[in-house]
Amino acid sequence: MGETLEKFLDRMVRPNTNYLNSCKEVIDTVVRLIHKHPSYNIKEVIKGGSLGKGTGVRGHSDVDLLVVVNNFRNIDDLRENMPRIISCFQDYLLAVVKRETGIRIQITGQTPFTLQFKVCCAVDKDWFDVDLLPVIDVIDPSNVRRSLQIVYDRMEEEYYNREYYAKCVARQQIEFVKFVPARVKDLIRLIKYWNYNENVGLSSFCIELLVIQIWKQKGSPNNFKMAPMIHDVADLIAFFEETTITFNNYYSPDYYVTKNGLKPPTFLDPANPFHDAAPHNRVKGDYSRIHHRGRSLRGSCEAQTGSRLIDDLVCSSGSGEYSHIKSKRGQLLQLERDIKEKEYEDAVSNVKCPNLSPSSDEDDDDDSNSVKTATTGKSSGLWTALGVGAVLAGGLLAGYAVKKLTTKRDESDSD
Structure with a gap:
């Protein structure tokens, strides 16, 4: 009755093939339009982000477009002209897209280095994020490492230009992830999916580096069993604050x-x-949540139970009666974690009785932690029975956790 990790990957984690093909067509169209910009001589457009690197998770896809422009002599020249470059690309794209079929663009913002917009794929009407980054070519392809060292020396001396140089070496960052085996990318996707659903607090790039580090330590195999690798990744996350990856x-x-x-x-x-991908600002020095989530995931791997591991990756997935029961189990597992993290009274005050009726077909803009169930068409008696069972099980679990808290601390909290 349980689901394998491979089936879970296909059903919930990997982006839909039709969606990827549609997005590729749209991005190719945007790239073609960029090359035709009347004011700039475009050398090439490099595709990055999760879609460009092949590490996208269903519902969480983005792309970076590094636009290599030939019009500027050096970084100083690029920096001085950057506001005008971004403004010109914004006006140009909004104008030319109106003449294209099957593509829509919505400008969402700017930074000193990027134009940010959303693009709509025609197939499923989903929008995904695009960052357009104008850069210049600072690398000699005949001696990449030597060229990069020259750039790093300048970054060390020219602090005011450091971020502009950083964008110009982003190609190497993209390629570092893009060319790992497909199996490694699936492991990255699984950890990203868990990170979204558990609100762990890691950036996508941090996860990519973490997974690649574990993979390299294992001898860089092209194929491997997923569960043991997840365990090793989780173990590293459990000791995140003590970790250095280079x-x-x-x-x-x-x-x-x-x-x-x-x-x-x-x-x-x-x-x-000069870029540390650890989430220092995001967690503000408190890594306890990251550590706890890592220990929980590691424990699921050590139990060698596929269903428990999937439950720990996501609290709810799928459709039908079994999905609804599984979602209750996921909620109880989450309740157990919360009770271990807080005083019992705080945990109870935050627990809300779930809606036990089948959910509607309308999608809400909920965050990734929300528990969703699918309509099955069964009688309300079944849903009531499932609900009563979940409440009873929750009461037993809460009672057990309270007793446990009053006698001794959970062993995992002493790691």
């Missing part, structure tokens, strides 16, 4: 770790030694 593909990391006084946790960008 790569020596393009530079000697020890120099920059020492020079910049970096302390764990450190997740150094393999293409930019």
Whole structure:
């Protein structure tokens, strides 16, 4: 009755093939239009983001377009002209897209380095995020590592230009992830999916670096069993605050770790030694949630129970009666975690009685932590029975957790 990780990947995690094909067609159209910009000589457009790297998760897809422009002599020239470049691309894209069929664009914002917009795929009317980044070519393809070292030296000296240089070496960051085997990308997708649903607090890039580090430590195999690798990733997350991850593909990391006084946790960008991908600002120094979620996922792997592992990756998935029962089990598992994290009274005050009737077909803009169930057409008596069973089980679980809290702390909290 349980579901394998492979089936779960296909059903819930990997983006739909038709969606990917549609998005590819739309992005190719945008790239073609960019190449035709009347004011700029475009050398190439490099596709990044989760769609460009092949690590996108269903419902969480984005793309970065690195637009290599030939019109500017150096980084200073690019920096001085950047506001006008971004404004010109915005006006141009909004104008030319009106003449294209099957594509819509909505401008969402700007940063000093990027134009941000959404693109709508014609097939399923889904919108996905696009960041357009104007850059110049600073790398000699005949000697990439030497060229990059020159760039890193300039980044160290020219602090005011550091972010502009960083965008120009983003190609190496993209390629670092893009060319790992498909199996590694599936592992990245699974951890990203868990991160979204459990609100762990890790960035997508941080997860990519973490997974690739584990994969490299295992000898960089093209194929592997997923559950043991998830366990090793979860184990690293459980000790996140003590972790330093670096790569020596393009530079000697020890120099920059020492020079910049970096302390764990450190997740150094393999293409930019001045970029630490650890979520320092996001968690504000409190890594307890990340550690706890990592221990919980690791425990599911150690139990060697596929259904429990999937439950830990997501609290609710699928459709039909079994899905509804599974979602209740996921809610109870989440309740157990919350009780372990807080005093019992706080946990109980936050528990709300779920709607036990089948959900409507209308999609709400809920966050990824929400529990959704699908309409099955069964009688209300079945839903009532399931609801009563869930409430009774929840009461037993809460009672057990209270007793446990009054006698001793959970062993996992002492890691």
